[in-house]
Each structure stands twice: as C-alpha cells, then as structure tokens.
Amino acid sequence: MAASQIKTEGETRTLLAVGDVQLECMMYRNAYASGPSSSEEPLAVVVLHPYSWLGGCMYDHVVQHLYASFASSGQYNTVIAYNSRGVGRSSGRATMFGAQKEVGDLKGLCQMLMSNLVHPPKKVLLVGYSHGSCVACGASTEPYVAGICAISPPIGSFASSALRLKDLWRVFCQATTRKFVALGTSDTFCSEKTLRKQMDGVEAAVKIYERGDHFWSRSGLLESLQADVLEWCLAINA
Numbered sequence: 001m002a003a004s005q006i007k008t009e010g011e012t013r014t015l016l017a018v019g020d021v022q023l024e025c026m027m028y029r030n031a032y033a034s035g036p037s038s039s040e041e042p043l044a045v046v047v048l049h050p051y052s053w054l055g056g057c058m059y060d061h062v063v064q065h066l067y068a069s070f071a072s073s074g075q076y077n078t079v080i081a082y083n084s085r086g087v088g089r090s091s092g093r094a095t096m097f098g099a100q101k102e103v104g105d106l107k108g109l110c111q112m113l114m115s116n117l118v119h120p121p122k123k124v125l126l127v128g129y130s131h132g133s134c135v136a137c138g139a140s141t142e143p144y145v146a147g148i149c150a151i152s153p154p155i156g157s158f159a160s161s162a163l164r165l166k167d168l169w170r171v172f173c174q175a176t177t178r179k180f181v182a183l184g185t186s187d188t189f190c191s192e193k194t195l196r197k198q199m200d201g202v203e204a205a206v207k208i209y210e211r212g213d214h215f216w217s218r219s220g221l222l223e224s225l226q227a228d229v230l231e232w233c234l235a236i237n238a
Contacts, residue, residue: 008032008118011071016082018108021092025082026058028071031119042077043146044113044121045070045233046106048132051154051163052087052094062129062151062216062225069226070127075234077121078113084135097164099131103138110144125233130154130189130214134165137172147178147236149229152214154189155198169198179204180232182225184212205232 006012008031015022033042047070049063050056058067058081070079084102085092095101110124123146128136133150140148154160155169172179181204183195192208199206207228209221216222 006117015089016109016112018105018112021085021105022090023082023085023105023109024058024087024089025080026067027078027080028067029078029117030071030074031077031117033075033077041122042119043075044078044080044110044124045076046110046113046124046126046136047079047081048106048126048128048135049081049084049087050129051131052084053096056131057087058083060129062222063132065222065226066127066129066151066229069230070233073230073234076125077119078117080109080113082109084132099135099138099163099165099168102135103168106135106139107142110139110142114144125149125236127151127229127233128153131163131165134163134168138168140172140175140177145175145177147180147233148172148175149180149182149233151182151225151229152184152187152189152216153181153195154214156190156194159189173198173202178236180207180229181205182207182209182228184209184214184216184218184221186211186213188214 011028047067049060067081083090086094114120126136127149129151133153212221
C-alpha cells in the first residue's frame with residue numbers, strides 16, 4: 001500500500017516502503033488532531049520496539065500499551081509502531097551491532113510521514129523501549145523531532161558495549177530536543193547509578209520506578225509508566 005493511500009482516520013495495518021526496505025506497521029490516524037490546543041502543530045508519535053535478535057517486535061506488551069495510550073488520547077495526528085528490518089513481515093536483515101541501519105530506517109519513516117500522508121504531521125515524538133530507545137536516540141538531532149522518550153535504555157557498561165550503542169546514546173545526550181528517561185531500580189541492563197552518571201549535565205526529565213525491572217512485569221508499574229509518558233508528551237506543546 002502506498003503511503004498516500006493510508007486512510008486519514010482510524011487504524012491501518014500495512015507495509016510501508018522506506019528506503020531499501022518494506023516496514024510492517026500498525027498506524028492509527030486522527031489526521032485532524034492538532035494537540036492539546038488548536039494553535040499547535042499536528043504531531044506524530046513513533047513507538048520503537050526492543051532488540052530484534054532477542055525477539056523484540058511491535059507486539060511487545062510495553063510497545064502495545066504505549067501505542068494504545070497514544071492512539072486513544074485523541075491528541076495525535078498519527079501514532080505508529082512498526083517492526084524494524086528483518087522482523088515479522090518487514091524486509092531486510094536486522095543489524096546485530098550499532099543499529100545504524102535501523103536509525104536510517106527510522107529517519108526515512110519519519111520523513112515519509114511528514115511528506116507523503118494526507119493531512120500530515122509537522123513534527124514527531126519518538127518513544128523507544130529498550131533497544132528501541134537507542135535507535136530513537138540516533139535520530140535525536142533531526143529538526144523534526146519534538147522530543148524523545150527513552151524507556152529502559154540498555155546503557156549499562158556490558159549491554160552498551162556488547163551491542164555497541166554508546167555512540168547512539170552520546171547523540172541523545174548532546175541533542176537539544178526535549179528528553180524523558182524512565183528506568184526501574186531492578187533493571188538488569190542499566191542501574192540507576194549508571195543512568196545518573198550518564199545523564200550528568202544533561203537536561204532531561206528522569207523518572208525512576210522503585211523495584212521496576214527491564215520488562216515492566218511488576219503489577220501496576222506498566223500502567224504508571226504509561227500515564228507518566230503520556231503526561232510528559234502532552235506537556236511538550238502545552
């Protein structure tokens with residue numbers, strides 16, 4: 001399905017051509033939404049999933065909760081979650097280290113949303129979970145990015161070195177866009193101490209969730225995260 005054929009209201013499941021790949025997407029459109037007030041520019045939200053080599057996909061429960069909360073809020077022009085290259089029906093091959101191709105795909109997808117859709121969004125909020133947060137970080141400096149929400153970023157010394165994600169996190173820290181970072185105190189891929197050290201001198205909202213693990217499995221925490229992320233994102237243009 002061509003991007004221009006995507007209906008202007010409601011949900012679509014489709015493959016979108018982005019560069020040299022086809023990306024399997026689920027997209028909810030409220031094309032006439034303009035944000036919390038009518039004077040604001042219409043925003044898109046892109047939700048990114050965990051590491052594909054360990055089974056990460058757009059049907060991850062955290063991704064699905066976030067996607068649903070944005071879609072049901074009525075505040076966003078376009079909400080999209082997608083399978084990165086090599087996942088599900090998406091073509092191409094996932095990169096094991098560094099995620100540079102995935103970052104390029106994300107940038108291409110955002111540009112497509114803003115140029116090819118009927119009643120397109122003007123800017124994009126990036127909401128990434130786990131490995132997806134680092135992919136989002138790689139696009140931090142793009143002028144169309146209104147803000148980035150990094151949930152459970154795997155930036156502990158072992159995880160970051162093993163997956164070669166340090167450069168992407170460095171882009172995020174140096175970017176001037178609005179930032180929100182969420183982490184549980186029991187996250188196995190990044191400790192609170194490490195996050196605080198990495199964020200030293202970086203202007204960002206940081207939320208720490210007591211006893212929260214990387215997978216947000218403790219009862220009630222995912223709902224708290226969902227509410228906090230939505231509140232922060234709505235405040236960007238308030």
